[in-house]
Amino acid sequence: MNVAVVSDGPLKEGSNVRNIPFFYTSKLFSMGEVSSRNLQEVHLLVIELEDATGEHVSRLKTALAGVLDLPKLCIVSKANRREVVQASAFGKVEMIERDEDLTTLVRKMREMLKPNFEVLFPETTPxxxxxxxxxxxxxxxxxxxxxxxxxxxxxxxxxxxxxxxxxxxxxxxxxxxxxxxxxxxxxxxxxxxxxxxxxxxxxxxxxxxxxxxxxxxxxxxxxxxxxxxxxxxxxxxxxxxxxxxxxxxxxxxxxxxxxxxxxxxxxxxxxxxxxxxxxxxxxxxxxxxxxxxxxxxxxxxxxxxxxxxxxxxxxxxxxxxxxxxxxxxxxxxxxxxxxxxxxxxxxxxxxxxxxxxxxxxxxxxxxxxxxxxxx
Ligand SMILES: [Fe+2]
Ligand SMILES: [Fe+2]
Missing domain, CATH: 1.10.3210.10 (Hypothetical protein af1432)
Known part of the structure; x- marks a missing residue:
């Protein structure tokens, strides 16, 4: 299952997002460098919006225009109006509080990835x-x-x-x-x-x-x-x-x-x-x-x-x-x-x-x- 994580600058010490590679096959991209080509094989995009600059948010928005159906999960502080506005600029997105624990983050990701997890049992399975x-x-x-x-x-x-x-x-x-x-x-x-x-x-x-x-x-x-x-x-x-x-x-x-x-x-x-x-x-x-x-x-x-x-x-x-x-x-x-x-x-x-x-x-x-x- 491919997950791309995008952030503007290095992920902070103690950030839950750092644990994502232990649950899903993931790649980390810098917000200023990501392109729609990087996102072709991706099933879910996680966007850490902490300290993101307006210029880099615009660049990511351009990249996302090439992958319109890609599910997006934005990590925000909902009390921070700037981050919520930035997240909304990406179109249809889910948001999760930065302070939520790892379990909540992983469950949310699993829910969003669910269509890719459908189990096709052989008909003969008892x-x-x-x-x-x-x-x-x-x-x-x-x-x-x-x-x-x-x-x-x-x-x-x-x-x-x-x-x-x-x-x-x-x-x-x-x-x-x-x-x-x-x-x-x-x-x-x-x-x-x-x-x-x-x-x-x-x-x-x-x-x-x-x-x-x-x-x-x-x-x-x-x-x-x-x-x-x-x-x-x-x-x-x-x-x-x-x-x-x-x-x-x-x-x-x-x-x-x-x-x-x-x-x-x-x-x-x-x-x-x-x-x-x-x-x-x-x-x-x-x-x-x-x-x-x-x-x-x-x-x-x-x-x-x-x-x-x-x-x-x-x-x-x-x-x-x-x-x-x-x-x-x-x-x-x-x-x-x-x-x-x-x-x-x-x-x-x-x-x-x-x-x-x-x-x-x-x-x-x-x-x-x-x-x-x-x-
Ligand atoms: Fe072993
Ligand atoms: Fe083993």
């Missing part, structure tokens, strides 16, 4: 799975907003969501879940929902308790929560990351620790999945190089589901592996992974057609490949 998907997507929105602020995680919504996913997996199976999940426009959401579905199904296959199945599902949903601190322009970058960008992405496990450590509402087992899902049994993983018994069984399960998901996803720079080949790669990782668990994962892997999943994802998104970074 009702329970359809409901579970919609509930989970809304829940992930709440989780991301809570992660970006000091608000608590939405525990009631989480509990309801886990119940929906459990019902969907039990009643309709993992393939129906994966087929619904592929409809989400965000790569990171799709990835988290796939890991959650695989982890929940894996726990069922292992005969684990209902509570443990829910812990694994929740772990799948939020294992990459630290990525909310990495701009989407890096996470969704088409092509290889630079060494600096790769290093930043690797820090998501530590960011996840930062976000979750003081949140008493999140079970300890789930926090561990977020902190440790890139650790390997032989000590070669990150961030801490933990080894052997230092890594719990639940974390080992999430790691297997996460790697399998990353290998079977299509990215701009790589083809998707078939489930069979990905399973072979998990076996080849040998002492890095718990091979007893890898063997137990086989029936889960062979019951899904992820090849079909990736083919449909490509057709859903205009033949463009999904982009992003592994794991």
């Amino acid at each position: 009702e329970t799975t359809r409901e579970a998907f919609l509930q989970t997507a809304a829940c992930l929105d709440e989780i991301v907003l809570a992660a970006a602020s000091s608000r608590p995680m939405p525990v009631r919504t989480l509990a309801r969501t886990l119940h929906h996913i459990y019902s969907a997996l039990t009643r309709d199976g993992i393939t129906a879940w994966l087929n619904a999940v592929k409809c989400h426009h965000s790569h990171t959401y799709r990835h988290s929902m796939i890991v959650a579905g695989l982890a929940g199904t894996f726990a069922q296959t292992l005969g684990w308790s209902h509570k443990d199945q829910e812990l694994l599902t929740l772990g799948g949903l939020i294992h990459d929560i630290g990525k909310t601190r990495i701009p989407l322009s890096i996470l969704d970058k088409p092509g290889k990351l630079s060494p600096e960008e790769t290093e930043l992405v690797r820090q998501h496990a530590l960011f996840g620790r930062d976000i979750l450590k003081s949140r008493l509402e999140i079970p300890f087992e789930v926090k561990k999945m977020a902190f440790q899902h890139h650790e390997f049994l032989d000590g070669s993983g990150y961030p801490h190089g933990l080894a052997g018994d230092q890594i719990d069984t639940m974390v080992r399960v999430i790691t297997i589901c996460d790697i399998f998901t990353a290998m079977t996803e299509t990215r701009s720079y790589k083809d998707a592996m078939s489930p069979r080949n990905a399973f072979g790669s998990l076996c080849a990782m040998n002492t890095k992974l718990d091979q007893d668990l890898v063997r137990a994962f086989q029936p889960v892997v062979l019951s899904v057609d992820l090849g079909a999943l990736n083919r449909t994802v490509e057709s859903l998104f205009d033949g463009k490949r999904a982009t992003g970074t592994a794991g």
Whole structure:
């Protein structure tokens, strides 16, 4: 989803607008330089009007004449008459108070972007799975907003969501879940929902308790929560990351620790999945190089589901592996992974057609490949 942010001069420290790149793929333009060409692929324009000069407002108005239907959201102080008059000069605009919190800003943007988010389910999607998907997507929105602020995680919504996913997996199976999940426009959401579905199904296959199945599902949903601190322009970058960008992405496990450590509402087992899902049994993983018994069984399960998901996803720079080949790669990782668990994962892997999943994802998104970074 492309958002352009326009401001006259650098954004002030503490401005909510600075957080937009963590929620939407965004580009920042200086008001005096923006042109209608810059705005061609944009779905929403956010205009920060603080300290904007009359000359630059006129220049932006000229640029907007080339993109008449572009939705516009102006950040203003409604008590400042000059800013309100400037905003009105852009034609049909929505306005939001500069002092509103980040949640209100992101929700407003989501509302304005809604026509681009319409979900087109395959006709065969069962009702329970359809409901579970919609509930989970809304829940992930709440989780991301809570992660970006000091608000608590939405525990009631989480509990309801886990119940929906459990019902969907039990009643309709993992393939129906994966087929619904592929409809989400965000790569990171799709990835988290796939890991959650695989982890929940894996726990069922292992005969684990209902509570443990829910812990694994929740772990799948939020294992990459630290990525909310990495701009989407890096996470969704088409092509290889630079060494600096790769290093930043690797820090998501530590960011996840930062976000979750003081949140008493999140079970300890789930926090561990977020902190440790890139650790390997032989000590070669990150961030801490933990080894052997230092890594719990639940974390080992999430790691297997996460790697399998990353290998079977299509990215701009790589083809998707078939489930069979990905399973072979998990076996080849040998002492890095718990091979007893890898063997137990086989029936889960062979019951899904992820090849079909990736083919449909490509057709859903205009033949463009999904982009992003592994794991
Ligand atoms: Fe990760
Ligand atoms: Fe992941």
